[in-house]
Amino acid sequence: MNPFELLAEYFSYPFVCYALIVGVVTSLCASLFGVTLVLKRMSFIGDGLSHVAFGALAIASVLNLTQNLLIVLPVTVICAVLLLRVGQNTKIKGDAAIAMLSVGALAFGYLLLNIFSGSANLSGDVCSTLFGSASVLTLGRNQVVLCAVLSLAVLVVFVLCYNRLFAVTFDEDFARAGGVNTAAYNMLIAVIIAVVIVLAMNLVGSLLISALVIFPAISAMRLFGSFRAVTVCSAVISVFCAASGFVISMLAATPVGATIVAVNCVVFALCSVAGKIRRS
Amino acid sequence: MALITCKNLSLAYDSVNVAEDINFAVNKGEYVCVVGENGSGKTTLMRALLGLHKTKSGDITLGEGLKRNQIGYLPQQTPTQRDFPASVKEVVLSGFVGGMGLRPFYNKAERDRAEKVMERLELSDVQNRSYSELSGGQQQRVLLARALCATGKLLLLDEPAASLDNHIALKLYDIIEGLNKEDGIAVIMISHDVQSAVKYADKILHMGAKTVFYDKADYLASDDFKRLSAEKGAC
Numbered sequence: 001m002n003p004f005e006l007l008a009e010y011f012s013y014p015f016v017c018y019a020l021i022v023g024v025v026t027s028l029c030a031s032l033f034g035v036t037l038v039l040k041r042m043s044f045i046g047d048g049l050s051h052v053a054f055g056a057l058a059i060a061s062v063l064n065l066t067q068n069l070l071i072v073l074p075v076t077v078i079c080a081v082l083l084l085r086v087g088q089n090t091k092i093k094g095d096a097a098i099a100m101l102s103v104g105a106l107a108f109g110y111l112l113l114n115i116f117s118g119s120a121n122l123s124g125d126v127c128s129t130l131f132g133s134a135s136v137l138t139l140g141r142n143q144v145v146l147c148a149v150l151s152l153a154v155l156v157v158f159v160l161c162y163n164r165l166f167a168v169t170f171d172e173d174f175a176r177a178g179g180v181n182t183a184a185y186n187m188l189i190a191v192i193i194a195v196v197i198v199l200a201m202n203l204v205g206s207l208l209i210s211a212l213v214i215f216p217a218i219s220a221m222r223l224f225g226s227f228r229a230v231t232v233c234s235a236v237i238s239v240f241c242a243a244s245g246f247v248i249s250m251l252a253a254t255p256v257g258a259t260i261v262a263v264n265c266v267v268f269a270l271c272s273v274a275g276k277i278r279r280s
Numbered sequence: 281m282a283l284i285t286c287k288n289l290s291l292a293y294d295s296v297n298v299a300e301d302i303n304f305a306v307n308k309g310e311y312v313c314v315v316g317e318n319g320s321g322k323t324t325l326m327r328a329l330l331g332l333h334k335t336k337s338g339d340i341t342l343g344e345g346l347k348r349n350q351i352g353y354l355p356q357q358t359p360t361q362r363d364f365p366a367s368v369k370e371v372v373l374s375g376f377v378g379g380m381g382l383r384p385f386y387n388k389a390e391r392d393r394a395e396k397v398m399e400r401l402e403l404s405d406v407q408n409r410s411y412s413e414l415s416g417g418q419q420q421r422v423l424l425a426r427a428l429c430a431t432g433k434l435l436l437l438d439e440p441a442a443s444l445d446n447h448i449a450l451k452l453y454d455i456i457e458g459l460n461k462e463d464g465i466a467v468i469m470i471s472h473d474v475q476s477a478v479k480y481a482d483k484i485l486h487m488g489a490k491t492v493f494y495d496k497a498d499y500l501a502s503d504d505f506k507r508l509s510a511e512k513g514a515c
Contacts, residue, residue: 039360039364039365040360041360159384160384161384162384162385163373163374163377163380163384163385163386164377164384166366166370166374167374167377169364170361170364170366170371170374171355171358171361171374173327173330173332173353173355174353174355174374174375174426175374175377175378176331176332177330177331177332177348177349177351177353177378178349178353178375178377178378178379178430179348179349179378179379180377180378221365224365225365225366225367225409225410225411225412225413226365226366226367226370226408226410227365227366227367227370228367228370229365230365
């Protein structure tokens, strides 16, 4: 069978199409807010939250919840809010707080799974939670719809808040002096990143999520000098990487998440070179 | 009534007093310079005027229909901005964000005004260039343009010429003077440079062990001025 026939056969299954849609849409959302996150020097929050999501997922699976999103989403969102608060006010500095929370969640998640899980293949389960798995192919219709709705909500919020997000990212003091509620926007950014991370967890697993948030933004910043161009370019890159990574992973029988991230890395390298050439 | 009045204002930073008993008023179209040594609380005062810093005691009153979000602020640059991907136009337009209410996008009037402001500050040619690629003097003009989008009445400038070469600093001072004299915009400017402060300003707020609000003539004759200019001359 040639690769095209193979692909045609794969895509004749609805669950493959679902997985592709979910993958592309969540990557898109991740990349849009990634620009803000990277520029606000908050990239690490994404990473920390993904580990928190792993911990929450461990709790959900120990409790045998079928709709694990119901517990993972609120826990991650609450942690996002806490991290933002802690980062601003207390004696534990922001990055240390994030590191503590993320490794703590990772450790407790693994402990819980080890002690309580009845699964026969524990390390396989953990591995697929950390690095994503074929589980993206087992998404039910409901999950796909939920995912699509949440992604759409994230997109709408992004478009409506675009100018304010820019102002808050570029110069928080100026925006605040002008009467913009910057604390609320920072909170919004953290909450949305939490939502995006939970959504993307099915796709690439919790260890690799930050790549979807950070890589497209950084790649786009190599090429363009305006906020709008960077935002659009990073959206395009993320969609391209998610779709092509997905297809490659099916043809080469490689893990979906890792392949998408690898494609992102390659695109980043290409963008860096292109940016250097353009500037010189 | 004055645009902005401070009465018996005291400022603290992390519960350490930085300045006490500040009294001054800025009227329409006036040019006031705030001078003083490092750590005398100049930037803290400016942040208090903008509502970014809580005052310890005393009052700040706005008059002449001035609202807090109609003060144009030119802050000192932050390190993040140096490699920030933003076009000049995007930065200038962001000056309107405070006055948009719930409207998500800029309207025609705002875009037109941004064009005019950029023209006035000789930025039209670079409006699509990236902010981070510009020279220091151009960057300050961009931030000044953004401040002008936020206000038509009062500019607060925090050491606008701090990192600029001498002749570029002079050009910036000229532009600010033009905005003050021709457009009647009141200016409150923090300055390290006492000589140019007394050259342009109508009044001087001297912050130090004691904060005193001088008319220019009085300030030139004062010990505060002599001490501060001697110090600057030495370094």
